[in-house]
Amino acid sequence: MYALIIDDSRAMRSILRRTVTDLGFETLEAGNGQEALDHLEAGRVPDLCLIDWNMPVMDGYTFITKVRANHAWRDITLMMVTTESEHGQIVRALAAGAHEYVIKPFTPDAIAEKLEMLGLVARAVPA
Amino acid sequence: MTVLAEPTLSDVQMVVEEVWSSFLGAEEPLLPGMPGELATGWSAAVTVSGAWDGMISVEVPTEMAEEVTRRMLAVDEAADEDVADAVGELVNMIGGNVKSLMPGPSALSLPVVAAGRVARSSDAVEVCRLDASWAGSPLLVSVHVHRPTQS
Numbered sequence: 001m002y003a004l005i006i007d008d009s010r011a012m013r014s015i016l017r018r019t020v021t022d023l024g025f026e027t028l029e030a031g032n033g034q035e036a037l038d039h040l041e042a043g044r045v046p047d048l049c050l051i052d053w054n055m056p057v058m059d060g061y062t063f064i065t066k067v068r069a070n071h072a073w074r075d076i077t078l079m080m081v082t083t084e085s086e087h088g089q090i091v092r093a094l095a096a097g098a099h100e101y102v103i104k105p106f107t108p109d110a111i112a113e114k115l116e117m118l119g120l121v122a123r124a125v126p127a
Numbered sequence: 128m129t130v131l132a133e134p135t136l137s138d139v140q141m142v143v144e145e146v147w148s149s150f151l152g153a154e155e156p157l158l159p160g161m162p163g164e165l166a167t168g169w170s171a172a173v174t175v176s177g178a179w180d181g182m183i184s185v186e187v188p189t190e191m192a193e194e195v196t197r198r199m200l201a202v203d204e205a206a207d208e209d210v211a212d213a214v215g216e217l218v219n220m221i222g223g224n225v226k227s228l229m230p231g232p233s234a235l236s237l238p239v240v241a242a243g244r245v246a247r248s249s250d251a252v253e254v255c256r257l258d259a260s261w262a263g264s265p266l267l268v269s270v271h272v273h274r275p276t277q278s
Binding site for chain 2: 015018055082083084103104105106107
């Protein structure tokens, strides 16, 4: 399973990389929506995109609309990971095609729970 | 229409503590009050514009900025560009969460980061100030708003 981490902060990409690597993902990274689209257009199509909202060049919302406009990328799971927490923005992102929405700051467990709900990682079974 | 609301100190403290405990480890908690004078090494700010207009800024000494960077990036050495990135992401998270407590809708800017103090416009008024310490170093988080001048 591949995750594409899209965030203009290297620090945040590093935190997300460690989080999803621990969950069994291999990762690709992009510093904005356009760089992420470049990955997809080059055939590097991930199973999951973790997407910041506010980025230079192309923001996360625009990236989602472009991915959802391309039928070839319909199987990619899109998860916003952002500080934007206004209700209207969450609704807008979900309506545009995001599957999940995580508000920063987050814990690794919060990401894991969302990915479990999406069926991308195995649900932890209590011992 | 811009709403003249202000975040409370407890709002800002809650937000900052959540950011710190999520990304910098809960074993070394953020403590209230400054353990001495703050010699600002790095600072960063974001602005919020829309139904609420304001600026949220963070100031930290160089040693803390470098330690924050090492922890966030999980590296042994922190280059200046990494420090700028990490401090910028901290104020992005703090500012975004303060924005969510204020009347909306509004937009959050990308962070501006400076070695030293970030500039503020002369009509900006400080409405909230959190003095804190982490790992023995001082930290300042402040919220400024533009007050219309009275004629």
